[in-house]
Amino acid sequence: MSVPATATPTYPPGQHPDLPPPPGTAGVIGWLRANLFSSVFNTALTLVSVWLIYEFVTAAIDWFVLDAVWEAGSRVDCRKQGDGACWAVIAIRLDQFVYGFYPADQRWRPVLTFVLLFPALAPVLFDRTPYRSQLLWFSLAYPALGAWLIYGGLGLPVVDTDAYGGFLLTMILGVTGIVASLPLGILLALGRQSRLLAIRVLCVTFIEVVRGVPLITLLFIASTMLNYFLPPGTSFDLLIRVLIMVTLFAAAYLAEAVRGGLQALSRGQYEAADSLGLSYWKKTWLITLPQALKIAIPGMVNVFIGLYKDSTLVVIIGLLDPLGVARAVLADAKWNGLSNETYLFIALFFFLSCFAMSRYSLWLEGRLSVDDR
Amino acid sequence: MAQPNDRPGPPPGPAFSLGSLWYDEAVRGVIIQILVLAGVFATVAWMVANVVANYAILDKTFGFDFLWLPANYDINQTLIEYTNRDTHLRAAVVGLINTGLVAFLGIILATVLGFLVGIFRLSENWLVSRLAYCYVEFTRNTPVLLLILLWHGIFINTLPHPRQAMTVGGATFLTNRGFYVPKPVFESGFEWVALTLAAAIVGAVLVHRHVRRVREATGRQLPGGWISAALIVGLPGLAFAAVGASLSFDVPELRGFNFRGGLYLTPELVALTWALAFYTSGFIAENVRAGILAVDKGQIEASQALGLPRGRVLRLVILPQSLRVIVPPLTSQYLDLTKNSSLAIAIGYVDLVGTLGGITLNQTGREIECMMLVLLVYLAISLSISVFMNWYNRHVRLVER
Numbered sequence: 001m002s003v004p005a006t007a008t009p010t011y012p013p014g015q016h017p018d019l020p021p022p023p024g025t026a027g028v029i030g031w032l033r034a035n036l037f038s039s040v041f042n043t044a045l046t047l048v049s050v051w052l053i054y055e056f057v058t059a060a061i062d063w064f065v066l067d068a069v070w071e072a073g074s075r076v077d078c079r080k081q082g083d084g085a086c087w088a089v090i091a092i093r094l095d096q097f098v099y100g101f102y103p104a105d106q107r108w109r110p111v112l113t114f115v116l117l118f119p120a121l122a123p124v125l126f127d128r129t130p131y132r133s134q135l136l137w138f139s140l141a142y143p144a145l146g147a148w149l150i151y152g153g154l155g156l157p158v159v160d161t162d163a164y165g166g167f168l169l170t171m172i173l174g175v176t177g178i179v180a181s182l183p184l185g186i187l188l189a190l191g192r193q194s195r196l197l198a199i200r201v202l203c204v205t206f207i208e209v210v211r212g213v214p215l216i217t218l219l220f221i222a223s224t225m226l227n228y229f230l231p232p233g234t235s236f237d238l239l240i241r242v243l244i245m246v247t248l249f250a251a252a253y254l255a256e257a258v259r260g261g262l263q264a265l266s267r268g269q270y271e272a273a274d275s276l277g278l279s280y281w282k283k284t285w286l287i288t289l290p291q292a293l294k295i296a297i298p299g300m301v302n303v304f305i306g307l308y309k310d311s312t313l314v315v316i317i318g319l320l321d322p323l324g325v326a327r328a329v330l331a332d333a334k335w336n337g338l339s340n341e342t343y344l345f346i347a348l349f350f351f352l353s354c355f356a357m358s359r360y361s362l363w364l365e366g367r368l369s370v371d372d373r
Numbered sequence: 374m375a376q377p378n379d380r381p382g383p384p385p386g387p388a389f390s391l392g393s394l395w396y397d398e399a400v401r402g403v404i405i406q407i408l409v410l411a412g413v414f415a416t417v418a419w420m421v422a423n424v425v426a427n428y429a430i431l432d433k434t435f436g437f438d439f440l441w442l443p444a445n446y447d448i449n450q451t452l453i454e455y456t457n458r459d460t461h462l463r464a465a466v467v468g469l470i471n472t473g474l475v476a477f478l479g480i481i482l483a484t485v486l487g488f489l490v491g492i493f494r495l496s497e498n499w500l501v502s503r504l505a506y507c508y509v510e511f512t513r514n515t516p517v518l519l520l521i522l523l524w525h526g527i528f529i530n531t532l533p534h535p536r537q538a539m540t541v542g543g544a545t546f547l548t549n550r551g552f553y554v555p556k557p558v559f560e561s562g563f564e565w566v567a568l569t570l571a572a573a574i575v576g577a578v579l580v581h582r583h584v585r586r587v588r589e590a591t592g593r594q595l596p597g598g599w600i601s602a603a604l605i606v607g608l609p610g611l612a613f614a615a616v617g618a619s620l621s622f623d624v625p626e627l628r629g630f631n632f633r634g635g636l637y638l639t640p641e642l643v644a645l646t647w648a649l650a651f652y653t654s655g656f657i658a659e660n661v662r663a664g665i666l667a668v669d670k671g672q673i674e675a676s677q678a679l680g681l682p683r684g685r686v687l688r689l690v691i692l693p694q695s696l697r698v699i700v701p702p703l704t705s706q707y708l709d710l711t712k713n714s715s716l717a718i719a720i721g722y723v724d725l726v727g728t729l730g731g732i733t734l735n736q737t738g739r740e741i742e743c744m745m746l747v748l749l750v751y752l753a754i755s756l757s758i759s760v761f762m763n764w765y766n767r768h769v770r771l772v773e774r
Contacts, residue, residue: 035499042498049500198406202413212755213748214712220730225740228427229420309516316518316719323519339526347515347523354514 074334089335090345093325097345100165100320106157110168113149116142117175125360143179161239165320167349172239173246173311173321178304180247185254185303186293190284192255193262203255210252215310218245223317242314250307257303261296262288294368301361305354312350322346424741437746439737440465446732448723450639461733468728469750475645475724476711482650483710484703487657494662505658512655518716520652525644525720535631544624546632552643553625556636562616569612570605577601641722645714653710657703664699665691697769704762708755715751725750 011017024030036046067084070091078086090097099107120142123135150172152158164172191203210218222241227234265288273283293300315323326342329335394400428435440462447457448467452474455467493505512520529549533539538546538553546553577600584597613620625635668691676690717724718731726747734743 035497038497045496045498045501049498049504053500053504196402196406196409198410202409208756209748209752212752214715214726214751216715216718216726217730217744217747217751220726221744224734225744228424228741231423232426232430305514309514312516312518313716316716323522326522337530339522339530343519343523343526347519350516350519351511351514355510358510358514 075336075338078338085341085344086338087341089329089338089341093329096325096328097166097322099168100325101163102159102165102168103163106152106159109149109152109156109159113146114171116145117171143176146175161237162320164239166322166325169314169319169321170308170311173243173314174304174308176243177246177250177307177311180243181250181254181303181307184247184251186258186289188251188255189258189262190289192259207252207255210249211256215246215249216313216316218249219313219317221245238317239319242317242319246307246311249310250303253303253306254300257296257299258292260299261292261294264295265292297368298361298365301357301364305357308357309350309354322349433738435742437742439733439739439742442737444733445736448728450642450723461729461737464733465725465729465746468723468725471722471727472711472714472717472724475642475649475714475717475722476707478646479649479653479710479714480707482646483653483657483706486650486654487706488661490654490658491661491665494658495665509655509658512652513659515652517649517652517713518719521645521648521716521720524648524651525640528640528644535627538627538632544622546625546627548632549640550631551640552638553632553635554638555622555624556634558621558623560621563620565616566609566612566620570609573604573608576604576608580604639722641717641720644720645717645722649710649713652713653706656706656709660699660702660706661695664695664697667698668694700765700769701762704758704765708758711754711758712751 021030024033037043063084065084067082069078069081069084069086069088072078072081072086072088075086075089078088095104099110102110119135120139123129123132124139129135148154148156150159150164150168151161188203188207191199192207194200194203219242222245223238226241269288269291270283273287278286312321312323314321315327318324320328323346326339326346329342330337330339395404424435441460443458444461444464445457446464448455448464448471450471451467452470453467455463490505490508493501494509496502496505532547532549535546535548535550538548540546544555580597580600584595587593587595623634623636625632625637672690672694673686676686681689714724715726718727721727723731729743730747734740737743
């Protein structure tokens with residue numbers, strides 16, 4: 001679009017070519033002006049933020065990477081080599097952080113279970129997965145398959161539950177808790193909306209009591225006094241007891257998320273189903289629940305993220321989750337005091353998985369609201 | 374919901390059978406409820422019978438008499454008088470007060486941080502809003518127990534020894550054995566300052582009411598804010614000067630290997646309060662953001678069109694409407710923070726779970742009684758907060774025609 005400098009060209013009305021935007025309102029400069037330097041106050045904020053980021057990032061890079069020590073035999077050894085992070089403590093105990101005390105020659109089993117988790121999850125999470133309907137059968141069978149692979153029996157050597165630890169234990173608690181609490185939470189939510197007084201009162205009491213107390217007290221009950229409520233002499237595995245408590249806890253919160261969905265549904269949906277003469281279960285299964293669950297998904301994912309994060313509390317009753325491994329490592333005189341390294345390493349693991357879950361929920365929310373149009 | 378009375382009764386069939394009752398909705402409802410209740414009662418009875426049988430085998434008795442026995446253990450942070458010769462009940466109360474202290478401090482800190490970050494998140498400045506976003510995502514996606522342990526680790530492993538303490542203004546010292554801050558010492562005469570402050574607050578409320586009445590009657594806006602500020606700052610200040618400076622500070626000093634004087638905050642208290650506030654502030658920031666975004670844009674544009682200045686748009690239009698959205702989730706965040714404070718046990722801060730549910734339980738072996746009391750206390754806290762929340766929701770509910 002070169003215009004001769006000497007003569008001003010004339011155009012017939014309506015034919016003038018579009019002029020470029022005024023300088024400094026478009027492109028990188030325009031963006032910078034609009035978003036970072038739009039006023040004196042804004043400019044000051046930007047400069048302060050840049051300074052903060054610079055200070056933080058340079059210090060972090062120094063500590064995490066440049067001054068960090070990757071191989072050492074002890075903390076003292078680390079400090080001799082550099083004053084950054086001592087990642088050697090993670091490197092040496094990495095197996096424990098991942099598997100706990102799961103026997104080394106059997107570790108292919110949790111690895112296989114973890115790998116199989118992806119084809120089991122894909123059809124549930126993404127409705128455009130190829131061969132979705134066939135894969136859903138696999139998803140349905142996955143909990144039993146995973147339990148068999150990890151625990152053993154039927155041809156595989158049995159690995160006792162007290163050997164499970166580290167991120168493996170977190171995954172076991174998280175996946176089992178989510179799978180088991182989903183049906184229970186939906187039933188509780190339906191019970192809370194029930195017309196039958198006794199059922200409604202029972203469900204409300206259960207939900208409010210469980211939501212009113214901290215999870216740690218429920219875990220204490222599981223570890224110290226559950227046996228009193230069973231016939232004398234019976235006792236069952238601590239991990240199972242913990243799983244039951246975690247599931248009940250998550251189900252109460254999940255019930256509230258689902259109830260939100262059920263209540264957000266327009267009354268006309270219930271009335272239309274009634275006027276068609278559908279039975280209660282048909283009405284729920286075919287009409288109200290699918291719509292309510294769709295509305296409730298963001299809240300449900302938040303409950304799942306909470307459950308996954310709360311699985312760390314089992315360290316307090318002595319299970320060997322990543323924090324339990326960290327505690328054991330820090331109690332070792334050789335590595336004493338390296339709490340920043342171990343906890344930040346575990347934080348990274350949780351951050352990545354929880355962030356992925358919350359991103360998925362956002363994506364799904366967008367997808368579903370597009371569907372509605 | 375179908376009303377049983379609206380429907381025509383069962384058609385006059387030729388034969389009545391017991392099976393046909395099942396197809397009557399009302400009768401079926403009653404049957405189901407009776408069955409469920411019977412099942413629940415049977416389970417509870419079975420569990421109680423098991424407890425009785427187990428107690429008989431272990432030769433234990435059920436009762437709360439242990440609460441009046443001497444506790445025989447020390448607590449490192451007590452806000453009320455306590456020695457190890459006091460009863461288990463008093464130890465539990467000390468723990469409960471410690472829970473309350475952490476919850477109170479944590480809630481204040483989390484609210485301030487959360488509102489700040491939530492407002493930053495909505496800043497026009499891209500960099501600031503991104504920074505706030507990173508903060509929110511990090512705090513929300515990390516387990517709270519991990520954060521408590523991480524901050525506790527930082528406070529006891531990374532901060533310097535008392536001899537090389539980090540200092541803030543020469544009066545507050547941060548060390549790996551805890552924080553030492555100046556302690557206010559109230560001398561005789563200070564009660565007058567406090568009294569005048571109370572009087573000034575009452576006066577400010579009256580001024581506010583008068584200003585509002587004048588505005589509603591005449592449309593004139595009196596400078597009520599300035600008058601109130603002058604009252605609240607001026608009156609106690611005058612009283613303070615009149616009785617002679619009656620407030621001094623006990624500043625901590627390094628003596629030998631540690632600090633003496635001042636107010637001592639254990640690293641556990643500081644780490645727990647800070648970690649809980651840090652974790653919860655991310656959630657509060659998101660609530661604040663959602664609340665402000667929920668205000669209809671037309672409301673803001675309308676108030677601007679009326680010519681209201683920016684501050685009053687915020688105070689009279691945006692804030693009241695967004696608070697209605699913010700407060701309910703905010704209260705549940707406060708409740709979560711209070712419940713999460715039970716994780717104190719992981720770093721050895723002695724709270725209710727640490728005393729009654731921890732040392733007392735282990736010493737006396739009264740698992741069921743102790744846990745029952747702990748659960749009841751937490752339930753009482755939760756229920757009273759939700760009663761308040763329901764009252765508030767009714768109070769601020771949008772009255773629609």
